[in-house]
Structures are given as structure tokens and as C-alpha cells.
Amino acid sequence: MTTPDDIHVRVWTALATVSRVVFERIEADLKAAGLPSLSWYDALREVERAGPDGIRPFALRPKLLLPQYATSRLLDRLVRDGLVERRACVEDGRGHSLVITESGRELRQKMWDLYGAAIEREIGQTLSGPEAKTLAELLLQLGRVADPE
């Protein structure tokens, strides 16, 4: 086994700590305004983005990076609160399509007003333009993840 390089440990520590601290500051903003958490936002965004045909839970799951049962239960809550509708699926009797409701659209927008401002505060105010660009590139390289936004 290779002993980990100190700089790599420092990268991981900084990544884990900073992402958590920023995440919690943003969530605190939402909660202070009586709004639900970011996992609701992410789900609403994906369902809204899917448009009038909706999206199936199994297709939503990898976008949200959640286990299957967590996706199922998150959707339960969104449906219960009238933010999303389940529609019977013509082409597959097991499943259903998820479509955003007007109320869901409104909530997503209201959350974005705060969320976007929080991102601006947390990221925009601490990094210059070139720094932000470099950071985004290095992070994507680290995750080998396609840019989702």
C-alpha cells in the first residue's frame, strides 16, 4: 500500500470541510426562511426541467445521487405537499411519470431567489473570476463528472 501524499490528504480534507461548511450555510439560509432543504430543490429542478412529459423515478435517481428508496420517499413528500404529481405511465404499468405542479414551480423559484443569492455570497465574494474558473476546472477533473448545470 502506498502512503498517501500529504498534499493529497490536504486536498481531501479541504474539499470535505469546505463543501460541508458552505452547504450548511446555504441550508441554514433556506431553513431560516422557512423553506425546505436542497434535496427538495434538486428534485424540483429536475422534474421541472423534464417538462410536461415528466420523468420516471428511475431516471431521476442518478441525477439526485440518491439510493432508490430515498428517491421514492423524497417523491412521496413532494407529492404529499402538492409540488409534484404522479401520472400513470402508459408504456410501463409498474411506473409513473413525475410532473411538476404550479405550486412546485413557485416554490422552486422562491428557493432559487435565496439559493442563488447564497451561492453568490459564498462563492462570488471569495473568489476572483479566474480563480473561480480554475477551481471549477480542477473540481470537475477530480470528479471526472460531466458539468450538470
Next chain:
Amino acid sequence: MTTPDDIHVRVWTALATVSRVVFERIEADLKAAGLPSLSWYDALREVERAGPDGIRPFALRPKLLLPQYATSRLLDRLVRDGLVERRACVEDGRGHSLVITESGRELRQKMWDLYGAAIEREIGQTLSGPEAKTLAELLLQLGRVADPE
């Protein structure tokens, strides 16, 4: 309200996604080996680092970035599993000092064997030396608290 700059949104999205993906890969490694999760590791590391005098829960809490009750319950489990000992506190009758046990030391080392290797795999293999250095610096800059006072 300021509309958030697209590059800032992309930084935040990449930060949130990548940290989560890497975190889950590391946790999966630990779980596959039958080892506990990173929150246990973090607590063991801080208690071990505190040495023979131990550390008080209220001092541990900010290091672990956990709420008070979560710290209390995490410690319950570590004590229940014989990894950490609670010792009555001479200077303050309300509290106690936490000291690592031999068994706790062994577990932390065993976890580190895997954890360190996982860091090396996730970080070391995807970034060059200068890239890692730059990333660490940018992340730390991002985490600096925007002083509101």
C-alpha cells in the same frame, strides 16, 4: 438581489457533486471492509490526538462540525463499542474527558490503511502535484469566513 454569476453556480455545483461522489466512494470502501464510517474515524482521530489527558465533548464538537446532540450520541456509540473511555472530569463536575482505548487506536489505524489508500486513489491519481497544490489553496480560500462584523 444579484443574479448569480454562472461560473459561481458551476463552482458550487461541482464542489457539491464532487465532494459527495468522492465521499461516497471512500465510505463504500470502508463499508466493504466491514469498517465504520468516516464520522467515527474523525472522532477517533481527534480523541487520539488529544493524548492521555483526553478532550471534552464541547471541545470535540467544533472539530467534528456536528451539532451538540450528534456529538453526544456518536460518543455514546464509541464508548459502547469500547473505542473511547469517558473519565470523570476533576475541574468540572458536569463533564468528562474522552480518552482513546487501545482498541480504538487499533481501529483508527486499520481504518487509515484503507482511508489513506482511498485518498491516494481518488485525489492522487487524478491531479498532478501543482494541480493539487492549487486546488488546496483555492478550497481554503473559499472556506475562509466572510467576516460579517
Next chain:
DNA sequence: TCAATCTTGATGCAATTGCATTTACATTCT
């Protein structure tokens, strides 16, 4: 065709978390 298999999604149950509060001791102020 129809049994075997796979996929989608839900769910029972135990463990964990979040919130609010409590308990116990310490400190401060008069």
C-alpha cells in the same frame, strides 16, 4: 405460451437524526 428472470418502485423495521427540552453543575450578581 408460460415459467424463470429482471426491473421498477414501495415498504416493514431497526438505527439514526433533528428538535426541543431537561438535568446537572458552574458562574455571576446582589
Next chain:
DNA sequence: AGAATGTAAATGCAATTGCATCAAGATTGA
């Protein structure tokens, strides 16, 4: 000293999560 206030830590209860499994419908293949 003793009441008021502050701080350390635990805990009751409801909500959420994780794990394993199940149920229902789709697909495959003899």
C-alpha cells in the same frame, strides 16, 4: 450566601434513513 443566569451534556419523541425484502409488471427463452 443564595437567586438568577449560563454552560455542558443527555434525552424523549417524531421524522428520516438504511437495509432487506416484497409486489407488480415487463422481458426472455424453451
